[in-house]
Amino acid sequence: xxxxxxxxxxxxxxxVINLVAQEQVTDKPNQLVIIxxxxxxxxxxxxxxxxxxxxxxxxxxxxWVGKDSKIPNTxxxxxxxxxxxxEIKIPNLRWPGGCFADTYHWKDGIGPQEERASIINTHWGGxxxxxxxGTHEFMKLIELLDCDAYICGNxxxxxxxxxxxxxxxxxxxxxxxxxxxRKKNGREDPWKVRYFGIGNENWGxxxxxxxxxxxxxxxxxSTYLRNFVGNRLYKIACGATNYDFEWTETLMKEPKxxxxxxxxxxxxxxxxxxxxxxxxxxxFTEEDWFETFRLNYEMDRIIEGxxxxxxxxxxxxxxxxxxxxxxxxxxxEPGTNPGFLYQQNSLRDAITAAIHFNIFNHHAxxxxxxxxxxxxxxxxxxxxxxxxxxxxxxxxxxxxxFKVHQDARLLNxxxxxxxxxxxxxxxxxxxASASMDQEGKVHISLANLNPDKEITLTCPLIGGNYNSxxxxxxxxxxMNAYNSFDNPEVVKPTDFKKFKYKDGTLTxxxxxxxxxxxxxx
Ligand code: AHR
Numbered sequence: 001x002x003x004x005x006x007x008x009x010x011x012x013x014x015x016v017i018n019l020v021a022q023e024q025v026t027d028k029p030n031q032l033v034i035i036x037x038x039x040x041x042x043x044x045x046x047x048x049x050x051x052x053x054x055x056x057x058x059x060x061x062x063x064w065v066g067k068d069s070k071i072p073n074t075x076x077x078x079x080x081x082x083x084x085x086x087e088i089k090i091p092n093l094r095w096p097g098g099c100f101a102d103t104y105h106w107k108d109g110i111g112p113q114e115e116r117a118s119i120i121n122t123h124w125g126g127x128x129x130x131x132x133x134g135t136h137e138f139m140k141l142i143e144l145l146d147c148d149a150y151i152c153g154n155x156x157x158x159x160x161x162x163x164x165x166x167x168x169x170x171x172x173x174x175x176x177x178x179x180x181x182r183k184k185n186g187r188e189d190p191w192k193v194r195y196f197g198i199g200n201e202n203w204g205x206x207x208x209x210x211x212x213x214x215x216x217x218x219x220x221x222s223t224y225l226r227n228f229v230g231n232r233l234y235k236i237a238c239g240a241t242n243y244d245f246e247w248t249e250t251l252m253k254e255p256k257x258x259x260x261x262x263x264x265x266x267x268x269x270x271x272x273x274x275x276x277x278x279x280x281x282x283x284f285t286e287e288d289w290f291e292t293f294r295l296n297y298e299m300d301r302i303i304e305g306x307x308x309x310x311x312x313x314x315x316x317x318x319x320x321x322x323x324x325x326x327x328x329x330x331x332x333e334p335g336t337n338p339g340f341l342y343q344q345n346s347l348r349d350a351i352t353a354a355i356h357f358n359i360f361n362h363h364a365x366x367x368x369x370x371x372x373x374x375x376x377x378x379x380x381x382x383x384x385x386x387x388x389x390x391x392x393x394x395x396x397x398x399x400x401x402f403k404v405h406q407d408a409r410l411l412n413x414x415x416x417x418x419x420x421x422x423x424x425x426x427x428x429x430x431x432a433s434a435s436m437d438q439e440g441k442v443h444i445s446l447a448n449l450n451p452d453k454e455i456t457l458t459c460p461l462i463g464g465n466y467n468s469x470x471x472x473x474x475x476x477x478x479m480n481a482y483n484s485f486d487n488p489e490v491v492k493p494t495d496f497k498k499f500k501y502k503d504g505t506l507t508x509x510x511x512x513x514x515x516x517x518x519x520x521x
Pocket of ligand 1 (some may be wrong): 098099201372
């Protein structure tokens with residue numbers, strides 16, 4: 001009898017201990033410590049960059065409508081889209097691709113419109129490309145947006161001569177056949193071009209090359225891309241996709257590559273369901289929601305992996321990682337051309353953007369440029385258009401909220417938070433980063449991934465005292481809430497007041513499924 005009693009007592013005690021232990025695991029404190037008096041590297045404004053390809057209606061219809069269009073435009077470029085992009089302080093725009101770049105011959109897109117060659121856009125829908133949007137139109141767009149140009153050259157089907165001449169046409173002020181041609185086409189002065197890509201995805205659509213082969217011809221191309229007086233190119237070599245660390249190793253280890261490029265690109269898309277069974281952009285389950293963010297968080301591991309290789313060969317950090325394609329890739333909207341990659345954009349995409357930006361901010365020492373795929377009407381677009389109508393997507397609003405991080409200095413933070421659990425998988429429920437701008441204002445960007453749970457986050461701010469706090473929040477009633485042409489303001493930021501700042505500690509009550517930006521000054 002006594003023995004039985006002892007056994008029961010041990011069993012009861014051990015389950016109580018287990019329960020307490022589980023409590024400790026699931027009930028972590030949710031704390032973000034922020035050190036404000038020892039700011040780190042500058043967060044390059046260019047990680048908030050964009051990408052517009054000749055694909056579907058990104059350029060044609062989305063940006064370019066032609067001078068004779070009834071849609072209000074400046075020299076053929078939509079005014080509404082330009083002012084929306086200026087509002088988010090677009091820092092740079094990548095063009096003309098993507099896969100399209102390695103099929104693009106720039107001379108097809110200059111000179112009188114009626115004389116321009118029509119070609120087939122073999123990558124994207126097999127449609128006719130009339131080349132009405134070419135070099136002059138793109139550089140006009142850059143001028144209207146007041147941002148830097150990022151032009152991607154053709155390695156896959158082009159020549160060294162063709163690429164060298166494009167740079168000369170764009171940026172030289174000397175007398176030469178190319179500059180005379182530019183002047184004949186109506187542009188007297190050279191333009192400034194900051195970023196120049198030496199091919200795109202040359203391991204795949206850009207020529208199916210091996211890393212060794214690309215490494216060799218990249219040097220050949222780069223040699224002839226001149227820095228003409230008054231312009232300095234930041235040359236971007238084609239880098240890896242996802243976890244292809246071998247590609248990075250090959251490009252970095254070759255001593256002759258040392259001065260041939262300043263940036264190495266990296267592409268990573270989150271494709272929940274995989275390529276064969278992609279998610280719908282708006283009709284998805286909570287499992288899909290979770291899986292999307294789990295894949296988004298992988299961006300951190302991927303950067304870490306490539307960075308570790310770069311650190312070995314470039315310990316002085318002279319070469320940047322250029323994540324010139326990222327975002328969620330879902331199934332196209334029903335009834336649309338599969339080659340046009342047109343997808344809606346929901347609150348899920350907004351949280352995706354917040355996760356990515358917080359990751360990029362944390363890697364500010366190495367990640368120098370990033371470009372969301374893509375700007376208008378393609379993949380995780382910030383803008384959707386239909387004829388003369390324009391809708392700003394939830395992703396757009398995150399770009400606007402997070403623009404305060406551009407060129408600010410990263411603050412050291414330490415986040416401890418509870419997990420968001422799905423079955424046997426878990427991810428951090430909170431994504432966060434903080435920066436200090438040139439006026440000393442602190443900005444904290446947060447996302448609560450849990451769709452059902454409000455989370456209270458305590459943020460001790462070490463090293464500074466602030467007089468006022470303000471904030472904005474982006475959330476909605478449903479995980480799949482989105483903005484449509486009939487209902488364009490379902491997901492939009494509102495003032496946020498659920499915080500307290502006392503004795504140097506900010507306590508924030510984050511609504512479920514939300515993105516928050518806070519400013520302390
Ligand atoms: O962004 C769409 C396509 O995805 C790009 O053209 C290509 O570079 C990538 O595979």
